[in-house]
Amino acid sequence: MSGHTWPMITGRYRMRCEPATGTRYHDIPLDPGAFSTGLAALARSVAGRVDNEGALRDHCRSRVLESALALRLLERVPAATEPVNLHALRAFLTDHTTSPDGLDRVLADLALGTHAALPDEAIEAVLDHAPEFTRGRKRALLHGLVRLLAATTDDSRAELESSPGAFDLRGLHPWAKTQVTAVKVVLAATSGRIDLVTETDVNRLKRTQRHRGIWEGNVLIHLWVLHALAYLPGTEPEIADGITRLAPHQRPDGGIPFITDTDTWTTVTGGIALATVGGLESTCAALREHVLRQQKPDGGWSVTDTAEVTDVDDISVALQFLHLTGDPAVRGAVESGWRALADVAGEEGGYPTYVKGAPSEASMTVAALDALTLQPLRHREALRRGLNFVVEQQRPDGSFPPDWSSSRWHTIFRAVLMATRPGLPPVPGTDQMVRKAVDLALSTQHPDGGWGQQDGDRSDPVSTAYGLITVCGTQPDPQPAAAAASYLLAHQRPDGTLPTKPDVIGPRPFVFYVPLVADIFCLLSLAHLHQRTNHHHTVPAQAGHPQTRTDRMDRRGP
Template sequence: MTPVLLPSAGRVEPLAHGPHAHELLHRRDRLARRVAARVGPDGLLRAPCESRVLESALALWLLTAERAAPQARRRLARYLRDTLDGRPPDAVQRALGRAALGTAGPADRAAARELVVDDFTADRKRLMFATLLAELGAGEFPRVRPEAYDVRGQQSWLQLEMTSLKIMAAYGTGAPGLVTGADWDVLAPAVRPGPAWECNNLARLLGLLALRKHPGRRPAVRRALGDVLAGLGADGGLPFITGMGLFATATAGLALVRCGYAGPLVDRMADALAGRQNPDGGFGFHPGVTQSDVDDTSYAVEFLRGTGAARHRRRIRAAERHLLERRNSDGGFPTYARGIPSEIAMTAGAVNALAPDPAHRAVVEDGVRFIAAGQRPDGGFGRGWSRNASNAVFRAVLACDAARAGAGPAARRELDLVRSRAVGHLAGTGNADGGWGHRPGDPSDPISTAYAVIALAGSPEHRPLLRRAVRLLADRQQPDGGYLSRPDQAGPRPLLYDVPALADVSVLLGLAHAPIGPAAR
C-alpha cells in the first residue's frame, strides 16, 4: 500500500526523533500494510469470529439430543476438551462445556449465580445461563415469570433468545401451557435455510433447542442441522457470530486515514461500507445483519466523513438521522433502540459522529452532560460491550475534544475537567510495564493499551506514559507485523468472543493517534 499523505491538521511534538522515530514509523507502516491486506475484493475487511465454548457446547448438546452427525459431534467434543484443558474460559462457559461433555460437577451448578455482570443486563444474563445449564442437565430450571422474558422493542435476536429460554424453562418445569402460539412464531428465523439469521449462531442454537420441544417442529429442527454444521470452524468449534466485517472496515478505515493513507483502497473500503447501509439509515456489525446499532453507525459516519464527505453526503445524513432517532430523554444513547438504558461508550461514539455538524450542537452538549454525569469518582467509567475499562475512557476523551469546537468558555472548562479526570484515571491505573489490561491489575494486552494511547495522545502532561505505552505496543508486534491480544468484545455480556483482526485494527488506531515522528498529525 502506497501512502498518500493527507493535509496536516497541525503538528504536535513527536514522541521520538531520529532512528527511534524511524523504527516506530516502520512498525506502524508494517501494521498498516497488514491491515490493508485483509481487505477483500468486495472492499470489506475480513474479520471472522473464532470458535467459542458456549456455542460449541450448545451445538454438541443439540446434535447429541437429535442423534445426528456423529463425526461433527466428535469434532465438537474434541474442541471442547482441548479448549477447557488448554485455554479455559470463564466459569459459565466451563460449566456449559463440561455439561455438554457429560462431566459437569457440583460446582458447575453455581456458575450462573456467581456470574459477575456489571451493567443493566445482569438479571437477564443470570436467567439465561441458569436456564442453559439446566437444559444441559447441570442445574434446575428457574420458575417461569413471563415478564422476565419480555424484551419487546429491543434488538431482534434478543427477542428470539429470551423467547427460546422461556420455552425451555416452561417445558423444564412442567408448565408448557405458558407457551403461546406467538412465542413459537418468534422462533421462526432459527430454522431459516442458509447461514445463521443476523449472523448470530447463539440465537439460532437457542431457537433450535426450544423448537425441538414441540413434536410438530422437530422436522424443521433436523433440517436446520446441516446449516449449523456448515458453520463449524476448522478447529471443530462454532463461533458466536459469523464476523464483524462492517465494524472492522469502519475502524480500520479510520485508522488508515489518520495514519495519512488515502487513495483507491480506502475509497473502495468507504464505498463498500456505504453500500451496506441498512434501510433505517444505520449500520450493523457484519454484512447481512439488518439490526442497526449506534456503535457501528457512529464509526461508519466518522469514516465516511473522513474519506469522502461529499461523495457520501446522503449516506451520512441518513446515518445521522438514525442516531438522532435513538437518543434517549437523558441525552445519552443506547446501543440499539430508544428506551433501552443509555451507555457511556455509545453516547461518546454518537457525539463524535454528530459533533462536526453545528446543527447537532444541542444534542452534542446533552450527550457530553450525560457522559459527565456517568463519570465515576476516580475519573473512570463503567464497562460496556468492550470489557476494557480504557475503551469508554478513550471514547469519552475524544467526545470531549469533539465537543470543544463551538463551545463557550464555561462549557470548555467543564469539558476539560471531564477529560482531565478521565486521563488521570488512566495515568493512575497503568501497569509497571507501560501497558493496561481490561481492569486495573490485569496483565497488559495490546488492545487495552492501544485504547489508552488514544486517550493519552492529546495530553502533553502525560507524555512519558504515552511514550512507554507506544514502546510496549512496538515490542509486542509479532514477526508478521500483527498483534495477538486478549479480546475485548463481549456478547452476551460479559462473555468474551474473539475476532482476531480487531487486535491489529485496534493497535493501528492507537498508533494512528500517537504523535510518531516528524510526519505525525
C-alpha cells in the same frame, strides 16, 4: 486492490478518531525508525485484508459457550448430526476443560457430562460484569443454560415466577427478543410449564429458521432457537435444517463461534485506521463503496453484512469513515445516518445500543456524540444534552459502566477523544471528566508500558492501544505514550500483527474474538502517537504489494 504499491506515510493524517487539539511531542523517547517500521508493517497487514468486494473480513473464532450448546443439541437430535464433525467438537471442548477461564472450564465440563451444575459464584461473577439493566435476562439465560447443558429437568418454575421482568420484551431489539423467547421456552419446558409458551413465541422462533444462512449471523441465538424448538412437537424439519446451516460455521479447531463475523464493523473501523496513513485512496474508495452498499433501510449499519439489526456504534463509526473519504456523493447516505441516530436518542440525551426506549449507555452515547461533532453547530443541542449524560455516567475513579468491551479503557479512550473535539458546547464537568480519565490512565500504567483490561490484570496489546490513545496529546509528558508504543512494538509479530487478549463482548459479558479488530485498534493508537510527533521522519515505502484477498473467505474459518 492489488494494483498499487505501498505509499510513504508522510504525516498528513486525516484520522477522525484524532482530536484536533492537544499537545504535540517534540522529544519523544522512542526510536523513530523502529516506530515507523512497526507502524508501516501493521498498516500493510490491515490493508492486505481488504478483499475484492471492498470489505475488511475476518472470522469470529470458536467459543466454548456455543460449542457446548451445539454438542448438547446434537446429542438431543442424533439423527441430524451428520453435517457436523462431532469428534472435533468434543475434542475442542475437552481441550477447554483445563482452560484458565473458570467459566469456560465449567461449561466444557457440563457439556461433556463431567460436571453437574453451574456454581452460584460463577453465576454471580457473570452478573457482576453485565450492565445492571440486563441482569434479569442474564440470570434467566444462565439458568436455562444449566438446564440444557446438565440435561436436567429441575424445577425452573421459581425462576419463571420470580423474574417476570426477565421475559419482558418491551424495549428490546429483535436479537434480544428472540433470545429471551428461546430461554423462556427452555425454562418452561424443563419446569413442566409448557402452557406458558404462546403461539406468538413459537412463531417468533420459527421465523428465524426461514433464512438461507444463520439468521442475523448470530450463531448463539440460532442454537438457542433450535434447543427451544426441540421441546415443541412437529419441529423436526426446522431443527434438521438448522443443524445443516450450522455445519459450515464449525471452525478448523472443531469449535463453534458466537457470530459468523463482524465484517461491517471491521470495515468501518479499519477504514478510519487506513485513512490515517494517507496514499491509499483506491483502497479507501473500495471500502467506501462497500460501506455504502451495507447501509440498511432505516439509514443505519449493522455489525455484519448479513444482519439487518442496526446499532448506534456501527452507525457512528460509519458516518465518521464516510466523512473521511471526502466524497460529496456520500451526502445522502450521511443524512440518512444522522436520522438513524436521532431516531434512537433517549429523552435524557443519551443513546442506547439498538432501539429507542432501551436504557442509554455511556459507551454508545460517546460514540454517537463523536459522530455528531462532525457538524457541531448543527447538532449543538444534542451534543450538550449528551455531554451532560456522559459526565453523569462517569464513576469516581474516572471509568464508566460496563460496555461492549471487557476492557475499561474502551469507553475511556473514546470519551476522551469526543470530549476534546473542537466546537463542543460548554458543559460543566467536561474538563474534569477528561482529567479524571487521563489521571486514571497515568496512575495505573504498568512498568512494561501497557495496561490490562481491569485493575490488577496483566498488560495486553488492545487495552494498551486504548490506553495509549487516552494519554496521547492530553497531557504534556510524552513518556507514557512512548512506553505504550514500545510495549506494542515489542509484541508485534513479523507480519505486523499483534497477539492479544480478546476483549469484545456479546452477549454481555461473554467475550468473543475477531483478531482483526485488535489489529485495527492497535494501528489507530500508533497513528495517534505519530500524529503528535514532529513528523521529522517518514515511513519508507515497501517493495511489492500488500497481501490482498481476492476471493471471499471460506465461512468455515480463516
